[in-house]
């Protein structure tokens with residue numbers, strides 16, 4: 001993927017198999033989000049193709065979602081002034097005959113026709129632990145819950161492959177731990193997960209495989225052990241060898257944070273900040289041209305009509321190879 005003279009992602013050949021949790025790590029500016037944008041059709045790759053279950057995907061976000069690939073964004077995108085439940089329903093709109101506008105306008109046929117959809121949306125909210133907040137406005141959720149809600153909205157399109165761009169960014173240790181459990185639970189539902197993350201403990205705890213992107217190129221790919229031990233990775237990215245068992249370290253951190261919470265301290269994210277996380281220009285349904293995330297909620301919410309997840313999800317970019 002080239003932007004003028006800059007090649008942001010070069011010859012990255014990458015496959016995700018069914019049942020896998022795969023991590024994509026690398027320094028800021030390495031091209032990770034650009035890679036996601038190529039996979040999901042937000043960017044049209046200068047070269048290369050994306051293949052899902054043996055079919056080359058057209059670089060159109062709604063068709064990619066329809067095919068069975070859903071994503072969340074590095075910068076949270078929710079409809080700030082819609083409720084939690086409505087945000088998930090929007091994520092389902094192309095799976096229903098009524099479509100987005102009916103879902104948004106809640107016309108006369110909507111409630112009846114969308115009953116099943118609503119039931120499914122509530123199931124997803126229960127799954128992520130936000131059912132009790134169904135009628136809250138998205139903008140009033142704490143930051144960690146907004147991230148969860150984005151995941152629920154992505155799941156609402158019933159994907160076979162879920163792409164998460166920095167799902168724990170800005171989370172406290174408890175929230176990060178909960179997200180880890182959530183990702184395992186998503187995988188256990190038969191959904192493959194590809195995630196970008198800076199929290200190394202999170203990545204190495206979760207992932208079956210990890211790929212390291214440096215300056216747009218894949219430096220190394222392998223199991224957590226292989227990647228952590230790779231000298232080039234240590235030099236280029238980690239800085240120093242990874243110390244100890246990530247699981248134990250994290251457990252200690254969580255225990256400490258929980259003890260602090262029990263002692264009456266709160267770890268709530270600042271509300272003003274949270275509101276800022278919600279992009280209200282998207283909410284107004286305008287097509288903006290923010291380069292990294294040039295998408296509208298409509299596209300974000302695009303969902304699948306006919307996805308089956310019993311096959312092998314696989315993506316390959318920027319050089320294509322079908323699985």
Ligand SMILES: Nc1ncnc2c1ncn2[C@@H]1O[C@H](COP(=O)(O)OP(=O)(O)O)[C@@H](O)[C@H]1O
Pocket residue numbers: 003006008026027028029030031032033034035291292
């Ligand atoms: N739409 C765009 N136009 C021009 N340059 C871009 C665009 N999107 C990303 N880039 C550039 O591509 C490089 C990779 O960015 P990005 O994929 O966001 O990195 P990462 O997610 O790994 O931090 C950066 O140098 C960034 O400035």
Ligand SMILES: [Mg+2]
Pocket residue numbers: 032033034074
């Ligand atoms: Mg990024």
